[in-house]
Structures are given as C-alpha cells and as structure tokens.
Amino acid sequence: MSWQENFLEKELFWQKKWEENKIFKTEVKLDKKKFYCLVMFPYPSGKIHMGHVRNYVIGDVIASYWRMKGYNVFHPIGWDAFGLPAENAAIKHNVHPEKWTKNNIQNMRDQLKRLGISYNWDVEITTCEPSYYKWNQWFFIKMFERGLVYKKKALVNWCPKCQTVLANEQAQQGVCWRCDNIVEQKELDQWFIKITEYAEKLLDGHKFLENNWPPEVLTMQKNWIGKSEGAEIKFAVRDSDFNEIVVFTTRADTLFGATFIAVAPEHDFSKLVAKNNFKVAEYLNKILKKPLNERKLAKEKTGIFSGFYGINPINNEAIPIYIADYVLMEYGTGAIMCVPAHDQRDFEFAKTHNITIREVIKPLSGTTTLPEAAYELDGIMVNSDRFSGLSSYEGRIKIIEYLESKNLGRKKIYYKLKDWLISRQRYWGTPIPIIYCEKCGILTVKEEDLPVMLPQNVHITGTGESPLKYIEEWVNTKCHKCGGNAKRETDTMDTFVDSSWYYARYCDSKNDKEPFDVNITNYWLPVDQYIGGIEHACMHLIYSRFWHKFMYDLGLVKTEEPFLKLLTQGMVTLGGVAMSKSRGNIVEPDEIISKYGADTTRLFILFAAPPQKQLEWSDKGVEGCWRFINRVDRLVEKFLEVKNKKQLDTEQQEYEKEKKYLLSEYNKLLKGIILDIEKEYQFNTAIAKTMEITNLLYSYKYFGDEVSEKVLKELVVILSLFTPHLSEELWYKLGEKFSVRKTNFPEYNEDLIIEDKIEIPIEINGKLKSKILVDKDLPEEDLKRIILKDTKILQALQNKKILKWVIIKNKLVNIVLE
RNA sequence: GCCGAAGUGGUGGAAUUGGCAGACACGCUGGUCUCAAAAACCAGUUCCCGUUUUAACCGGGAGUGAGGGUUCGACUCCCUCCUUCGGCACCA
Numbered sequence: 001m002s003w004q005e006n007f008l009e010k011e012l013f014w015q016k017k018w019e020e021n022k023i024f025k026t027e028v029k030l031d032k033k034k035f036y037c038l039v040m041f042p043y044p045s046g047k048i049h050m051g052h053v054r055n056y057v058i059g060d061v062i063a064s065y066w067r068m069k070g071y072n073v074f075h076p077i078g079w080d081a082f083g084l085p086a087e088n089a090a091i092k093h094n095v096h097p098e099k100w101t102k103n104n105i106q107n108m109r110d111q112l113k114r115l116g117i118s119y120n121w122d123v124e125i126t127t128c129e130p131s132y133y134k135w136n137q138w139f140f141i142k143m144f145e146r147g148l149v150y151k152k153k154a155l156v157n158w159c160p161k162c163q164t165v166l167a168n169e170q171a172q173q174g175v176c177w178r179c180d181n182i183v184e185q186k187e188l189d190q191w192f193i194k195i196t197e198y199a200e201k202l203l204d205g206h207k208f209l210e211n212n213w214p215p216e217v218l219t220m221q222k223n224w225i226g227k228s229e230g231a232e233i234k235f236a237v238r239d240s241d242f243n244e245i246v247v248f249t250t251r252a253d254t255l256f257g258a259t260f261i262a263v264a265p266e267h268d269f270s271k272l273v274a275k276n277n278f279k280v281a282e283y284l285n286k287i288l289k290k291p292l293n294e295r296k297l298a299k300e301k302t303g304i305f306s307g308f309y310g311i312n313p314i315n316n317e318a319i320p321i322y323i324a325d326y327v328l329m330e331y332g333t334g335a336i337m338c339v340p341a342h343d344q345r346d347f348e349f350a351k352t353h354n355i356t357i358r359e360v361i362k363p364l365s366g367t368t369t370l371p372e373a374a375y376e377l378d379g380i381m382v383n384s385d386r387f388s389g390l391s392s393y394e395g396r397i398k399i400i401e402y403l404e405s406k407n408l409g410r411k412k413i414y415y416k417l418k419d420w421l422i423s424r425q426r427y428w429g430t431p432i433p434i435i436y437c438e439k440c441g442i443l444t445v446k447e448e449d450l451p452v453m454l455p456q457n458v459h460i461t462g463t464g465e466s467p468l469k470y471i472e473e474w475v476n477t478k479c480h481k482c483g484g485n486a487k488r489e490t491d492t493m494d495t496f497v498d499s500s501w502y503y504a505r506y507c508d509s510k511n512d513k514e515p516f517d518v519n520i521t522n523y524w525l526p527v528d529q530y531i532g533g534i535e536h537a538c539m540h541l542i543y544s545r546f547w548h549k550f551m552y553d554l555g556l557v558k559t560e561e562p563f564l565k566l567l568t569q570g571m572v573t574l575g576g577v578a579m580s581k582s583r584g585n586i587v588e589p590d591e592i593i594s595k596y597g598a599d600t601t602r603l604f605i606l607f608a609a610p611p612q613k614q615l616e617w618s619d620k621g622v623e624g625c626w627r628f629i630n631r632v633d634r635l636v637e638k639f640l641e642v643k644n645k646k647q648l649d650t651e652q653q654e655y656e657k658e659k660k661y662l663l664s665e666y667n668k669l670l671k672g673i674i675l676d677i678e679k680e681y682q683f684n685t686a687i688a689k690t691m692e693i694t695n696l697l698y699s700y701k702y703f704g705d706e707v708s709e710k711v712l713k714e715l716v717v718i719l720s721l722f723t724p725h726l727s728e729e730l731w732y733k734l735g736e737k738f739s740v741r742k743t744n745f746p747e748y749n750e751d752l753i754i755e756d757k758i759e760i761p762i763e764i765n766g767k768l769k770s771k772i773l774v775d776k777d778l779p780e781e782d783l784k785r786i787i788l789k790d791t792k793i794l795q796a797l798q799n800k801k802i803l804k805w806v807i808i809k810n811k812l813v814n815i816v817l818e
Numbered sequence: 819g820c821c822g823a824a825g826u827g828g829u830g831g832a833a834u835u836g837g838c839a840g841a842c843a844c845g846c847u848g849g850u851c852u853c854a855a856a857a858a859c860c861a862g863u864u865c866c867c868g869u870u871u872u873a874a875c876c877g878g879g880a881g882u883g884a885g886g887g888u889u890c891g892a893c894u895c896c897c898u899c900c901u902u903c904g905g906c907a908c909c910a
Contacts, residue, residue, distance in 0.1 A: 687843095
C-alpha cells in the first residue's frame with residue numbers, strides 16, 4: 001500500500017512501536033562517547049505552536065544524527081510548569097492551576113509524540129512537582145548559606161498587569177517580558193540572588209563559547225552585563241553638612257576638564273538640599289513624579305543648580321553642583337563629574353546652563369569636534385598641569401594612582417547587571433524556604449524539612465499580594481530553632497529559577513536524596529548542543545550560566561559552562577511577521593499534521609530555511625514536501641517491482657560506466673550531506689541533496705541492480721533524520737530489520753568519487769566563453785592546445801594577443817588578452 | 819546614537835579556500851495521460867537586446883542593495899553609502 005493511502009495510521013503505528021521498544025532510552029555508558037542534545041523545554045500553555053515544532057524537530061534531527069553516528073545520545077524533554085498563565089486561567093475558568101497545568105501537559109505530550117521525536121521519555125521532568133521544586137529550595141538554602149541571597153528594600157520593577165515584581169532582565173526596555181505592559185517602580189522588600197558576584201565569571205566564560213555560540217547572543221550578554229572600568233572620585237562639598245560626593249567615571253584623564261558635578265534627583269544630597277531650598281524641592285517633586293521609563297525617554301536634559309560647590313581633588317577648583325535628571329541613581333554612584341568638552345551630554349547641559357567648557361584632550365591626529373560638539377575619543381592630555389602630554393590611556397592610570405595615594409579616589413569597576421530579584425507575589429511557583437521567627441529573625445527552613453509544599457486549597461485573586469498570605473494554617477509555623485511562633489515567607493520564586501538547572505536534573509530526574517548524582521551528571525554534562533529561541537539571550541541563558549557556575553563552586557559540576565554549543569532557531573512567520581494569536585496569523589501544527597502527516601510537516605520546516613533564519617510558512621511549500629515524500633515512496637515501490645526481474649541485455653561496458661557514475665554522484669552528495677549537517681546544521685541543503693539522490697535513482701538506467709539497492713537503502717537511512725516514519729516503513733518494505741533509527745549513518749567513499757573527464761570553463765578576460773571536456777590532470781600544454789582548437793575561443797581570440805594564461809588545475813582556465 | 823545580523827530570479831533559498839551565479843524546491847508556461855479533472859510524468863523558466871515567419875537554435879550585453887577599489891578573475895576581500903531586521907539605549 002502506498003504511503004499516501006494510509007500515512008496517518010502508519011505514523012501512529014511506528015510511533016507506538018518506537019515507544020514500546022523503548023529504543024530511545026539511554027543510560028550512562030562510560031565506554032561510549034556521549035552527546036547531550038537539549039531543547040528548551042516548553043511552558044505548558046495548552047498546545048504546541050509552530051515555534052515549538054521547529055525547535056523540537058531541529059533538536060530531533062541533531063540527536064538522531066549523532067545517535068546514528070555511534071554516540072550515546074541523551075535527548076530529554078520536560079515541562080517548565082510553574083508560571084503566571086496557570087493563575088490567570090484559574091481566575092478565568094475557576095480551575096486549580098495544577099489541574100490546568102497538568103491537563104495542558106497531557107495534551108502537549110500527545111502532540112509532541114505525534115511528531116515522532118526521539119525523546120527519552122523516561123526522564124521527563126515537570127517543574128511544578130514537589131520532587132523537583134524541593135531542589136530549587138535546596139539550592140536557595142545553599143546560596144543563603146554562602147551569602148548569595150539577601151533580602152532588601154529597593155525600588156523594583158512592578159508589572160501592573162501581572163501584579164508582581166519582575167527581575168531587571170524581565171523588564172528590558174521598560175516593559176514586562178510576558179505581557180509587554182509598561183513597568184512601574186515600586187519600593188518593596190524582596191529577595192535577591194547576588195548574580196552580580198558572578199558578573200566577571202559570566203563575561204570570562206564567554207571565552208569557552210566564542211566559536212560555538214552565535215556571536216549576537218554573546219554580544220547581547222556582554223552589553224547586558226555592561227562592564228565598565230574606571231574610578232570613583234571624591235569631591236568635597238563646600239559649606240555643607242553633606243561632606244562629599246563620590247562620582248564614578250571611566251574618563252579620569254579628563255578630570256581637569258570637569259567644570260560641574262551632576263547628581264541624580266534621587267540622590268541623598270538632592271534630598272538634603274531640597275529641605276532648605278524651595279526651588280530645588282519643587283524641581284525634585286516634578287521629576288520624581290514621572291515614571292522612570294518616561295524620564296529615560298525624554299530628550300531634553302533638565303537640571304537645577306543646588307547652590308553648592310564641590311572641590312575638584314586634582315586642582316582644588318570649586319565647581320557648581322547641579323541636580324539633573326539625566327543622571328541615574330541606579331547606575332554607578334548616582335553622581336557624575338561633568339566634562340562638557342568631552343562628553344556630549346555634559347556638553348549640551350553646559351550650553352543651556354552657561355557652564356565653562358574646557359578642553360583637556362586633543363586628538364592624536366585629525367581635528368577635534370569642538371566647539372560644535374564634545375570630543376569624546378581618547379587623545380593627548382592638555383591643560384592638565386603636570387599630566388599634560390600624557391595619552392588618555394596613561395593619564396587614566398596616573399591620575400587614579402595619584403588619587404589613590406591621597407585617598408581621594410580609587411579604581412572601580414561597575415556593571416550594568418543587577419542582582420536577580422526572585423520574589424514573586426504569586427501562588428504558582430516554588431515557595432521560598434524562609435521563616436520569620438518572632439525571636440530568631442530570618443531563618444532558612446531546615447534541609448530535612450524540605451520541600452516546603454505549596455498548599456492546595458488556595459483562593460487566587462490576582463490582587464498583587466501572594467495568595468499564600470491568606471492561608472493561615474500554612475503561613476503560621478513553628479521556629480525550628482526556638483520552637484516559638486514563626487511565619488513563612490509567602491512570596492514564591494521566579495520561574496526562571498526552575499529552568500536554571502533543569503538540564504542537570506534530567507540526568508538523574510528521579511533522585512530523591514540530592515538534586516542529582518554527580519557520577520551521572522559528570523558523564524552527561526555539559527550539554528553538547530542546546531537549541532532554542534534567541535529571546536532568552538539575556539534571561540534564561542544568563543541565569544542558567546550563573547546557576548551552573550554556582551554549582552561548579554559547590555563542586556557539583558566539573559565544567560565551567562553548561563552549554564557548549566548553542567543554536568538559536570529563527571522565528572516562524574506568516575505574512576512576514578511572527579505567528580501570534582492576537583494577530584490571528586497562526587498555523588496550527590495539529591491541522592497540518594492531520595492533513596499531511598508529521599513527516600511532511602517536519603520536512604517542510606527543515607527544508608524551507610536554514611535553522612537559524614526566519615521561516616516563512618508556505619502551504620505550497622508544504623505540498624512540495626508532500627510530493628517529495630510520495631516520490632520516494634514510489635521509488636521504493638518501483639524498486640521492489642523491478643528488483644527480481646532479469647535485467648535487459650546490456651553491454652557490459654555501458655553498464656559499468658553508468659554504475660560508476662551513479663556511485664560517484666551519490667558519494668559526492670553524501671559527502672555534501674555530512675558536511676551540511678556537521679558544519680552548520682544546514683538541513684535545508686542536506687534535504688536538497690536527498691532530493692538529488694532521488695532524482696538520480698529515478699534516472700538510473702539499471703535501477704533494480706545491487707548498486708541502486710545500496711544507494712536506495714542508504715537514502716532511506718539518511719531520510720530517517722527528517723522523515724522517520726516514512727523511512728521506518730520503507731526500511732521494512734525493503735526487508736530490513738527494525739529500526740532504521742538505530743542503524744548507522746552511511747559513510748561516503750572518497751575513492752568512488754571519480755571523475756576521469758572534467759568539464760573546464762574557459763574564460764577570456766574573466767568572462768565565460770566556452771567549456772571543454774578533458775581528461776583529469778591533463779598537462780597544461782595539451783590543455784592549451786585543445787582550447788586553441790575550440791571554435792568559440794578562436795572566434796573570441798581573433799588576432800588579439802594573449803598576454804597571460806591563468807590555469808587553475810582541473811578547475812578553470814582564464815585567458816588574458818591585451 | 820551604539821552594537822549585532824542580513825540584503826542574490828516572480829517566491830523560499832543554493833554557491834568549501836576569491837574560480838561556471840541562481841543548486842534544490844515553490845510558482846508559472848507548454849506537453850503526455852484522461853471523456854474530464856486531480857495525481858503523476860516530460861520539457862522550459864534571471865533580465866534586456868539582436869538574428870529568425872513564430873518557435874527552437876544561435877549571437878551580444880547586463881546582472882548578487884548603491885558607488886568606488888584590490889585582482890587574470892569578486893555574491894565572496896577592502897573603503898564609502900543606503901535599506902531591512904534584532905538587541906541595547908542618558909550606563910558617566
């Protein structure tokens with residue numbers, strides 16, 4: 001029966017067979033090379049979308065390829081199951097978040113299975129299970145013990161729609177990562193993880209990733225961590241109770257050019273001034289009322305003179321102190337020294353406030369941009385007393401040295417990266433294992449009391465307070481130290497905690513004694529290939545790198561980085577824009593699968609674009625893939641028909657020639673396929689080559705002979721990467737044993753790629769004029785003789801003098817005429 | 819503004835180290851099969867001009883965002899610029 005007659009039943013049949021035979025189950029085999037292929041696990045939102053399908057199909061091809069290459073491949077899947085949508089659903093449909101989540105998982109698991117992906121389902125993880133989140137709590141306690149978590153009252157990002165706080169990474173560009181609402185600032189007492197302590201290590205670790213991660217991801221992370229080296233410099237404040245203002249600068253070499261100081265409106269100095277200065281108070285009032293987001297977007301820089309002067313420590317000059325809205329309290333010290341000649345923002349501010357602009361850096365060569373604009377580049381110091389004449393680079397070192405010797409300043413590095421705020425005022429997350437004792441204060445829950453279970457009976461309101469607060473029997477507890485009354489922390493953890501170490505848990509997912517057995521993780525980790533969306537560049541991919549480094553410091557992992565190679569797959573678009581529910585441009589995987597089957601869907605997704613690039617959905621393209629699949633199916637049918645028939649009488653010589661040609665072309669293509677896959681996962685071109693092999697077999701005169709049988713079978717094996725169900729079926733039809741997915745990937749034979757005759761393009765002055773067929777490795781003189789007999793070349797040459805022959809052996813000839 | 823990625827037929831996309839631009843598909847055109855359609859199969863398909871009764875064939879020219887450069891030879895390397903997408907954005 002042909003594929004198109006009952007492909008849906010066949011796909012289900014083979015899926016069941018793979019599952020029953022547990023052919024993708026893996027275990028530690030120390031004598032075997034391992035390959036850990038990981039895809040970013042999904043949030044169980046209800047159903048899978050094309051983005052998931054793309055992600056997981058790419059992952060499956062990679063896993064299958066290395067498995068067939070003889071590696072012990074670990075390819076797990078699970079569910080990032082905590083999160084806000086479950087609570088929203090709870091409010092909307094009056095269903096418990098757990099029930100909603102687990103229903104979704106069940107649905108999506110079926111959908112994933114319908115794609116025929118080679119997962120090891122035995123190690124499946126669901127992060128909302130106590131058996132998993134227990135270890136989140138355990139890690140939290142380990143961090144607490146090492147001083148890496150702390151509670152702090154601070155201005156934090158608040159999403160009014162999600163009714164919870166957000167980490168800095170989750171409020172990029174001032175909007176909520178989940179709902180795109182503009183975030184507000186709120187002062188709250190919250191738990192933070194000291195990720196900043198690892199800022200340098202996170203930057204440093206990039207050296208392990210440089211050639212194996214997309215450069216844009218590394219740059220995004222680098223920018224996000226935002227390291228800047230410079231100095232803190234103390235400016236004494238004249239005639240004020242506020243003794244000194246500390247500024248941060250990366251340009252200590254411009255210190256002589258500082259003609260004013262600017263401090264942020266939120267700075268304590270500003271607040272102090274406002275007490276006795278009505279105008280300043282009025283200004284602060286106006287500025288602080290505006291949301292930070294709006295303030296950052298404002299083009300105009302405003303400010304007001306504080307009435308005080310600061311003393312420049314390098315030359316004792318008194319310079320005015322301004323309060324200005326372009327100075328951010330959240331970065332550096334919240335105060336800056338301003339050098340209008342060499343900083344464009346200071347320049348603009350100085351212009352509007354009539355402040356002196358003093359040039360202290362001259363360009364090494366070329367001209368300065370002054371007086372039209374600030375000259376911001378490095379150069380030679382001028383007007384800088386005994387430092388004049390030094391380069392900016394030397395000057396920075398010398399000036400900082402001087403300030404340090406006088407205790408007027410010090411070397412300092414600042415990062416843009418902020419500590420990770422992990423408290424969430426929500427129910428559906430990991431309870432933070434902290435109790436507040438009336439006598440003993442803040443304590444972590446004892447390890448043996450873990451997990452702190454999430455209570456079942458909860459009323460979810462979405463009001464911005466943790467629903468756990470109202471479950472008295474849960475909140476009220478006893479102090480394990482003094483036995484007195486204590487209350488539990490009611491905030492839950494950011495769900496990014498769950499995904500920060502799941503890749504390690506997969507290795508030993510059922511362990512109830514420890515997060516994982518290092519004997520197992522030491523074999524599987526690090527992840528060899530990670531596949532997912534680029535949107536996680538500065539969230540999940542920073543958090544989990546941090547977590548891994550923490551586990552490294554605990555001695556739980558041996559490598560410094562968790563993910564050796566990263567592939568960020570492009571978006572799936574329709575009409576040029578990402579598929580989204582709100583835009584209504586969605587193609588449902590289920591619909592496509594029930595119409596064309598999983599294999600066609602997989603094939604199209606892999607063929608339409610290289611994995612890294614955006615993929616535009618095309619129904620016509622899908623049909624093309626459907627046609628190809630059936631064409632392969634018919635090819636096998638045709639083979640089985642002609643196989644046992646006696647070959648027509650043929651001339652032996654002719655047959656040998658055809659056979660050689662087939663093998664040569666096939667081996668060339670196979671070599672290309674291996675290169676396409678191993679080099680850059682170029683599945684689109686690899687598939688194109690399988691199409692060429694198919695075309696080759698269709699046009700092979702002696703189809704049905706042994707050679708074509710070998711090529712055909714290998715084609716089926718290659719295709720099992722992309723269309724596993726079809727391949728399994730054809731493999732069976734060809735009389736081979738289950739399972740094609742456990743066979744070895746074919747290897748090409750360089751010796752069979754033979755070309756005794758080569759077509760050489762002949763160019764004249766770089767323009768193609770003719771082509772000739774000659775023997776391989778023909779001596780140059782013979783080659784020239786043949787070329788000079790070619791009519792087209794003779795015609796082009798006509799009386800013209802040949803200046804030069806450029807002969808690239810076996811490749812090309814270019815004749816240069818005068 | 820800064821950083822990153824990318825610009826190739828009607829479309830998606832190919833082109834090891836600089837060496838035949840457009841692989842493989844989609845679409846379109848024509849044909850075979852059929853009462854007809856679908857499917858399948860075969861042929862053609864970068865653009866412009868010319869030769870030609872039309873077509874085939876042949877000949878000439880242009881062509882990888884634009885303009886320069888290096889080179890016997892440039893989609894590929896260098897410089898200047900434009901456009902699109904993505905990230906960061908008063909970070910001192």
